[in-house]
Amino acid sequence: MTGPGRFGIDWRGRARHLLLGGAVSLATVLATAALSAWPAWQSLPPGEAVLRLSFSHSGARNCRDRTEDELAKLPPNMRDAQICDRRRAPVRIEMDIDGQPVLAADLAPSGLAGSGPSRVYHRFELPAGRYKVDLRMRDDPAVAGFTQEATFDIDLVPAQSQAIDFDASAGRFFLH
Template sequence: MSRIRRMILGTAVTTLVATGAAFFSAAPSWRSLPEGTGVVKLSFTHGGARNCRQLDAEELARLPANMRKREICDRERAALRLELDIDGEPALRAELPPSGLAGDGPARIYKRFPLGAGDHEIAVRLADTGRAEGFDYEAARRITLKAEQNLAIDFRPEQGGFVFN
């Protein structure tokens, strides 16, 4: 094959590949959410409380001097109890076990809730101390969700609990 024929064939193949790539980068159109919908994402990592107790003077005296601590704690963490309500309706009820082989790691959650654009009431509650009744952290917000908006709900105990971003 002559050099000119190879150049023409190479140009044609390159043009065909570039045109195909340009077409498929714009069509068919794809949307991750239906029109007029936003997403509320609940995502955090948090370790539940440990069961700790104070040692009395007799127990401290029995321990070697280098091992004397006033408080001892179990290795395993408490499971988290989590509730999320959207517009007064239960959207999530979960018990999140601690991670790790010994149950000593943090619990994790990531959930998406597609919602129509507009005003919504969000209430979220968390118990991280192993208690059976009530919650240690609670937050309620009225949000205005825009179409294609992502609203993240995070948990940061150092900031007082739930953070809406």
């Protein structure tokens, strides 16, 4: 078969362009592969590990019971027994590592009206080794002291990333 191929394209005249395009594509792929492994980058110095405290938690709302007169004045479909402020209380968090305070903060609620959860993210770079971590949190200012407390014995190995989170449904801190 001479002349144009099945689709009307004369491939014989385009062989040089196809070879050049293939060579440029191969060079681009090889350069990308070489540069993806260079320079060598390490996020932590040798012998270091990371401990992260990261969670979202909603503080308590200030609520009160409605009186019988208040309930009687409302339409039947709006007769909630309690009325609550929209704004949530700040969450107090304290953290000690081996008995030394490393974090003490009042976390404001998020959102324009202060009705969202309080969020915390702190990263601690530590030498690899064994640590005792104490956590205390208060999410209700009406309660004296702390509402949740936890102690963890953590053994960090070099380059490890250990996270501490809070599960509101279980009411406890946990590691992952």
